[in-house]
Amino acid sequence: MIDWVMIGFYTVMLLLGVWQLYRVYGFYKWDKKAKILPTAPAVIFYGGYFGVVLILTSITFMTGITNIKFGHTFYVIVGILLMLAALAIFRRGRKNVKEIEKR
Numbered sequence: 001m002i003d004w005v006m007i008g009f010y011t012v013m014l015l016l017g018v019w020q021l022y023r024v025y026g027f028y029k030w031d032k033k034a035k036i037l038p039t040a041p042a043v044i045f046y047g048g049y050f051g052v053v054l055i056l057t058s059i060t061f062m063t064g065i066t067n068i069k070f071g072h073t074f075y076v077i078v079g080i081l082l083m084l085a086a087l088a089i090f091r092r093g094r095k096n097v098k099e100i101e102k103r
Contacts, residue, residue, distance in 0.1 A: 010058040017054030024048050038096050045081065072086035 024047035031040040060068065 003095070010062045012060075013054055013058040015019065017058065020047060020051035020054060021075045024051060036092035036096070039089055041085050041092060045085040 021097070024044055027040075027047070028044050031037065037043070
């Protein structure tokens with residue numbers, strides 16, 4: 001028997017994830033022009049990560065997969081991405097400080 005309430009819930013969750021990615025992309029386009037927020041790379045990274053998690057979680061539950069195991073490689077990739085986001089934040093902050101010093 002199909003549980004329509006849960007399918008509706010998962011569909012709403014999927015749409016929220018897509019909306020989150022759309023808003024992160026809009027923020028990325030704005031930030032590409034403005035470049036005033038030193039923490040923008042973190043907002044983009046974590047916002048995108050949250051949107052992808054919402055989408056994948058809803059799809060996982062819709063398909064009925066309950067035995068999910070992430071390998072060691074997945075955590076290494078996430079760690080590298082976190083380091084790249086931190087490096088981007090550092091570079092952006094340093095660039096902003098140099099611009100302020102010039103004024």
